[in-house]
Amino acid sequence: MRTTVGIIGAGPAGLLLARLLHNAGIDSVVLEGRDRAYVERRQRAGILEQGTADVLRAAGAGERLDREGLRHDGIELRFDRTRHRVDFPALTGGRSVMVYAQTEVCKDLIALQLREGGPLLFEAEALAVEDAGTDAPRIRFRHEGREDVLECAYVVGCDGFWGVARKAIPAALTQVFERTYPFGWLGILADVPPSHDELVYARHDRGFALLSMRSPSVSRLYLQVPDGTDPGAWSDEEIWDELERRFETDDDWRLERGPITQKTVTPMRSYVHEPMRHGRLFLAGDAAHIVPPTGAKGLNLAAGDVATFARALVHQQETGSPELLDAYSRTCLHRVWQAERFSYDMTALLHRAPGATAFEDRLQLARLERIASSRAAETDLAEAYTGFPFG
Helix, strand or coil: CCCEEEECCCHHHHHHHHHHHHHHHHCEEEEECCHHHHHHHHHHHEEEEECCCCCCCCCCHHHHHHHEEEEEEEEEECCCCCEEEEEHHHCCCCCCCCCCHHHHHHHHHHHHHHHHHHCCEEEEEEEECCCCCCCCCCCEEEEEEEEEEEEEEEEEECCCCCCHHHHHHHHHHHHEEEEEEEEEEEEEEEECCCCCCCEEEECCCCCCCEEEEEEECCEEEEEEEECCHHHHCCCHHHHHHHHHHHHHCCCCCCCCCEEEEEEEEEEEEEEEEEEEEECCEEEEEHHECCCCCHCHHHHHHHHHHHHHHHHHHHHHHHHHHHHHHCCCHHHHHHHHHHHHHHHHHHHHHHHHCCCCCCHHHHHHHHHHHHHHHHHHHHHHHHHHHCCCCCC
């Protein structure tokens, strides 16, 4: 097989890239190790920045997003039994975010790719990226019981942290920056309408909590728990009781309970691999960087990466200049590190670290009070949450 761009991974990054390339008249092949059903039910992120939503619309994948997605114009911060709303449009010149699950983004993009785009091969396991430093990289993969080779002009690894793409970059050329947090998130899906119409981020002496949603009838909620927690060790009643405690306020707000349909624990880590390019191999999304979910940046960073690559490749084909492709890693990493900073700051602001002192607790409250009382501090949060520019 031969193509211009070989894409490893049919998550939102790989699928969006294939769509952007198709719209620009550039052929691609997408290899995905899992089956279609797995990809379309894989629960991940649910918050789309303004820029991500705009890119999906421009790519022709915005119809259902705009019909079924939930536009959010702010978030609520809770601390010390008080509530403070951050108004995104008022602070950012009109920007907002959309609640639209990653599963739905993938369904939309898969349907478009199968109907209009190039080959999308499910259950096609990428085994290795070969000759990445040359002008003729290859992806060795296994599909339908036999090994094959995809010859490419470019390879884009959208295959996540455990994928093969990053391994093709010589270790001597790389730097890795990472931090592992001593806590995780116990997340639940519940068949109950959300108890608030926007996301609620709660700082409590017992730990962080987040009220989110997947739809008007399905709530997504999280509790900070010690690293390594078994989700099965928490009963449904214990989860709801703890959520109530952490969201408590001095007014008459109430948390609505309902049947819990899923429990998972998400570990928390920050990770950046530099560079994000080697020869004709480009890394995107979790293959190159991971953020703690507090800042809602993971999927959005991946979208920014592939939008940057697509724009750079189109520029190269139209002008003959490799300038933007050569700048890919530097361009992406500028945005990546701003998102890492914001995600780290939000995590440190809202989570109680094991062994935290009373002094550290008071500093957290002081920072939250500063956001609630200073338009400048509030604007900084709103600008970062709604998204850094793509490229």
